[in-house]
Amino acid sequence: MLTAQSFLAGLGRLERLFCLSALAVLALVLFVDVMLRTFLGNGLAWAHQTGVYANIVVSMIGIGLASAHGSHLRPRFADHWLPAGWEPLMLRLQPLVTALLFLFFFVLSLQLVLETYALAELSTVLQTPVWPVQSLLPLAFGLACIRYFLFALFPELQPANSEVG
Amino acid sequence: QQQAPANEAKIVAITVPGTPWYDSWMVMDQRLKAYAEQPIKPVFYISGQLGSEESALSQLRRGRVQLGGFSLQGASSIVPELGLLLAPYLFDTLEEVDFVMDTTISPAFSDMFASQGLILLGWAEVGWTNVYSRDPIITPADANHKKLRSSNAKSSQLLVQAIGADMVPLPFPDIMPSLQTGLIDGGESGSIFYALAGIPKEAPHLTLTRHAFDTGMFLANKAWFDALTPYQQDALRNSLPTLQELRSAVRASEAALLADPASRGVTLHQPTAAERQLWKQATAKNHQRLIDGIGGDAEKIYQLLQEGKKKFSTRD
Amino acid sequence: MLVFGLLVLVLALLLLRQPVMVILAAVLAYSYYFFSDSELRFIILDAWGALNKEVLLSIPLYLLAGNLMSAGSMAKRITDFLRELTIIVPGGLALSAVLACAVFAAMSGSSTVTLLAVGSVLYPALIAAGYPKRLSIGVLCAAGTLGIIIPPSIPLILYGVMTKASIVDLFLAGFGPAFVLTLLISIYVLLVCRHMPTGKYSIELWYTFKRSILALSAPALVLGGIYSGFFTATEAAVVAVFYTLIIQLLVYKEMKWPDVVQTTEKTCYLIGSLFPVLMLAVCLNMFLTYQQLPDQLVLWLSQYIDTRPTFLLLSNVLLLLTGSIIDIGSAILILAPLLKPIANSLDFNTIHFGIMMIVNLEIGYLTPPMGLNLIIAMSAFNESFLEVCKAAVPFILLMMLGLLIVALVPQLSLFLI
Numbered sequence: 001m002l003t004a005q006s007f008l009a010g011l012g013r014l015e016r017l018f019c020l021s022a023l024a025v026l027a028l029v030l031f032v033d034v035m036l037r038t039f040l041g042n043g044l045a046w047a048h049q050t051g052v053y054a055n056i057v058v059s060m061i062g063i064g065l066a067s068a069h070g071s072h073l074r075p076r077f078a079d080h081w082l083p084a085g086w087e088p089l090m091l092r093l094q095p096l097v098t099a100l101l102f103l104f105f106f107v108l109s110l111q112l113v114l115e116t117y118a119l120a121e122l123s124t125v126l127q128t129p130v131w132p133v134q135s136l137l138p139l140a141f142g143l144a145c146i147r148y149f150l151f152a153l154f155p156e157l158q159p160a161n162s163e164v165g
Numbered sequence: 166q167q168q169a170p171a172n173e174a175k176i177v178a179i180t181v182p183g184t185p186w187y188d189s190w191m192v193m194d195q196r197l198k199a200y201a202e203q204p205i206k207p208v209f210y211i212s213g214q215l216g217s218e219e220s221a222l223s224q225l226r227r228g229r230v231q232l233g234g235f236s237l238q239g240a241s242s243i244v245p246e247l248g249l250l251l252a253p254y255l256f257d258t259l260e261e262v263d264f265v266m267d268t269t270i271s272p273a274f275s276d277m278f279a280s281q282g283l284i285l286l287g288w289a290e291v292g293w294t295n296v297y298s299r300d301p302i303i304t305p306a307d308a309n310h311k312k313l314r315s316s317n318a319k320s321s322q323l324l325v326q327a328i329g330a331d332m333v334p335l336p337f338p339d340i341m342p343s344l345q346t347g348l349i350d351g352g353e354s355g356s357i358f359y360a361l362a363g364i365p366k367e368a369p370h371l372t373l374t375r376h377a378f379d380t381g382m383f384l385a386n387k388a389w390f391d392a393l394t395p396y397q398q399d400a401l402r403n404s405l406p407t408l409q410e411l412r413s414a415v416r417a418s419e420a421a422l423l424a425d426p427a428s429r430g431v432t433l434h435q436p437t438a439a440e441r442q443l444w445k446q447a448t449a450k451n452h453q454r455l456i457d458g459i460g461g462d463a464e465k466i467y468q469l470l471q472e473g474k475k476k477f478s479t480r481d
Numbered sequence: 482m483l484v485f486g487l488l489v490l491v492l493a494l495l496l497l498r499q500p501v502m503v504i505l506a507a508v509l510a511y512s513y514y515f516f517s518d519s520e521l522r523f524i525i526l527d528a529w530g531a532l533n534k535e536v537l538l539s540i541p542l543y544l545l546a547g548n549l550m551s552a553g554s555m556a557k558r559i560t561d562f563l564r565e566l567t568i569i570v571p572g573g574l575a576l577s578a579v580l581a582c583a584v585f586a587a588m589s590g591s592s593t594v595t596l597l598a599v600g601s602v603l604y605p606a607l608i609a610a611g612y613p614k615r616l617s618i619g620v621l622c623a624a625g626t627l628g629i630i631i632p633p634s635i636p637l638i639l640y641g642v643m644t645k646a647s648i649v650d651l652f653l654a655g656f657g658p659a660f661v662l663t664l665l666i667s668i669y670v671l672l673v674c675r676h677m678p679t680g681k682y683s684i685e686l687w688y689t690f691k692r693s694i695l696a697l698s699a700p701a702l703v704l705g706g707i708y709s710g711f712f713t714a715t716e717a718a719v720v721a722v723f724y725t726l727i728i729q730l731l732v733y734k735e736m737k738w739p740d741v742v743q744t745t746e747k748t749c750y751l752i753g754s755l756f757p758v759l760m761l762a763v764c765l766n767m768f769l770t771y772q773q774l775p776d777q778l779v780l781w782l783s784q785y786i787d788t789r790p791t792f793l794l795l796s797n798v799l800l801l802l803t804g805s806i807i808d809i810g811s812a813i814l815i816l817a818p819l820l821k822p823i824a825n826s827l828d829f830n831t832i833h834f835g836i837m838m839i840v841n842l843e844i845g846y847l848t849p850p851m852g853l854n855l856i857i858a859m860s861a862f863n864e865s866f867l868e869v870c871k872a873a874v875p876f877i878l879l880m881m882l883g884l885l886i887v888a889l890v891p892q893l894s895l896f897l898i
């Protein structure tokens with residue numbers, strides 16, 4: 001469990017680093033574009049698409065951050081429909097089901113990225129291959145799958161429920 | 166999992182009712198219905214409801230949809246060399262356009278599309294691109310430090326820069342609000358689209374620079390098309406409007422617009438030969454810039470274009 | 482049978498305490514598999530298409546700007562001033578939220594952006610000032626929708642292009658109905674808040690004004706910058722972020738770099754929980770479009786349409802239904818070309834019909850399950866979906882009243898043209 005704990009901690013630090021940098025890139029690139037256009041006349045033609053890609057990094061890697069932080073939105077009105085005796089089981093079953101769904105989406109998105117790679121799709125604006133950015137989808141789903149599996153194995157690693165619903 | 170009917174063809178495009186391009190799909194629909202036992206049953210997603218061209222093209226190549234209409238700019242995300250066709254003043258007259266398109270361009274690009282899993286079923290004329298603006302821009306000098314909107318096409322950005330204007334790349338829906346607030350002073354566009362998008366109210370000056378000739382194309386998913394019976398393939402090929410039909414529809418539609426500009430609040434400017442020469446000079450270096458920017462087989466295709474032009478000038 | 486299976490699936494996932502994201506994803510997978518000939522892997526293609534779009538860019542930036550303003554004192558300074566300014570009116574702060582939305586809407590073409598830009602600053606202030614939670618959420622969600630009826634408006638542009646109607650006339654036609662909607666929401670707010678405590682103007686007003694000049698310059702900079710053509714409403718978000726940073730880090734000196742990092746991190750949690758839901762909502766939208774559900778609804782309804790009243794009734798029912806399940810852009814691309822000829826054949830003016838359509842689809846921002854403003858509010862204000870839906874109910878009714886007025890009084894839309 002200690003290994004799992006340190007793995008999740010390390011993963012969290014990496015995700016945090018990526019998200020913060022991507023959000024900073026998003027803000028900076030648009031700001032520089034506006035400033036250049038205002039003061040020098042010409043902006044950066046690639047600014048917005050780069051911003052879109054940075055936003056995809058924040059959104060996808062942010063799934064992991066939100067999981068670690070327990071901030072995914074969750075409907076809670078059905079929480080008392082099951083007998084109270086099931087609580088210990090639910091503690092493991094809940095993350096297990098989430099993990100399985102992420103596993104399913106991981107497989108689907110991996111298929112898609114492989115196909116994108118085979119088709120050699122390019123971004124219209126940047127003329128760069130699409131697959132590296134698209135790989136964020138299987139990466140995010142895969143990491144979420146691992147994280148929730150660990151939550152199911154070691155329920156004490158789950159974040160305190162701060163989520164609403 | 167449900168199965169689509171074997172003769173169904175899902176069709177994707179970004180068109181507007183009442184334009185020649187939308188009508189061309191309706192013509193195809195009628196012609197297909199005239200066949201015995203309708204060989205192909207079209208399902209239309211032609212108002213852009215399945216997303217941007219980049220996304221629509223992606224769905225076509227993956228076989229989610231089977232057929233589509235695309236612009237040069239959209240299709241250049243998989244065949245970047247298509248961007249060359251938008252080089253400024255590549256063609257001088259409509260006759261030259263027709264000749265070069267028919268004799269030289271089609272075969273070269275057919276092969277390139279085939280290698281991307283697509284079949285080039287035909288070209289669809291879009292027409293000349295012109296410059297519109299709030300205050301008249303008759304020569305490139307008038308554009309100096311005007312803020313002009315560019316699209317995502319490399320050629321569009323190069324044009325704006327070459328004439329000394331400030332380039333403001335914007336998505337389409339931002340054009341009107343940006344003209345209103347003064348974020349942009351003008352831009353470049355085909356004339357039918359210019360009128361359609363309501364731009365004349367904010368930017369009434371249309372200069373017929375005719376700096377680029379825009380062309381669309383009909384593409385089909387190759388795996389799907391190859392699996393059709395010869396009867397179906399022929400029916401499809403014969404039902405799509407021909408380039409000649411589209412040419413006359415688009416050119417008639419544009420002529421009607423230009424014949425009575427005042428009724429649409431447009432002030433038309435027809436550059437003189439000398440003024441046209443100024444535009445040509447200002448943008449002359451863009452051919453090489455485009456070739457360099459596109460890379461790949463751009464140089465080869467450009468040579469082919471020049472040969473086509475030469476053949477046109479020496480034809481009998 | 483298949484629909485029953487879907488219900489069982491949703492129920493099971495609710496019992497298993499799954500997040501909204503997981504439930505939506507499962508519903509999508511089920512629908513793609515059983516109700517469509519589209520392959521399962523295309524869910525991810527649609528998800529990618531949903532994310533790879535420029536229109537979403539301003540959402541994370543307005544979230545960041547709002548969080549930064551609230552983490553420092555800018556938000557508090559602005560709202561302190563607004564409270565003093567409206568102290569003589571019961572419900573004054575809520576009223577200023579409505580007006581702030583209307584003013585921002587006049588610069589922005591989008592409803593979600595309007596909700597976020599105003600709401601991220603004013604929602605905490607409304608709660609702190611003792612306004613009921615439901616009223617605060619409802620007011621911001623509803624007034625946020627004004628973004629698309631007060632010009633400029635992306636949906637009005639789309640409608641104009643699809644129907645060849647003059648976009649300029651459409652913009653002019655939006656003012657009357659926008660005024661009526663703003664008035665209705667304002668009156669409702671004042672009625673609900675009529676027992677809230679009031680006060681008299683005092684020297685406090687001057688003090689709070691002095692204290693908030695730099696903070697008030699943020700909205701002024703954003704609005705002025707858009708209005709004088711320096712940047713678009715999307716880009717304005719980033720200007721707001723940098724202005725806030727400069728003021729709070731260098732002028733007020735109340736924030737340190739670690740605070741900025743912490744606030745940015747908090748914003749990342751928010752984006753990480755909001756965007757997957759948004760992305761899947763867009764996928765569902767794609768699914769319904771691909772299945773041509775709205776098209777079939779029109780086809781089915783049009784056989785009952787033969788007079789002006791039946792058209793008004795049925796087209797509005799259709800639009801309300803469509804608006805609650807798909808997003809406004811798709812609804813216009815699909816429905817405008819189908820409905821406009823019917824409207825014209827019954828002598829409805831194209832411009833008037835367009836405005837009616839927009840007001841109607843505007844209500845779709847507030848109607849579950851796919852009301853975009855509800856989803857955004859749920860995550861930006863950290864409230865349950867049920868709570869947000871309940872908050873929206875009176876405002877949905879109010880806006881339906883507005884819709885009725887817009888539909889029955891064409892002159893309201895057409896008097897400026």
Ligand code: NA
Pocket residue numbers: 585586587588589590591627628629630631632633634
């Ligand atoms: Na607006």
Ligand code: NA
Pocket residue numbers: 804805806807808809845846847851852853
């Ligand atoms: Na909706």
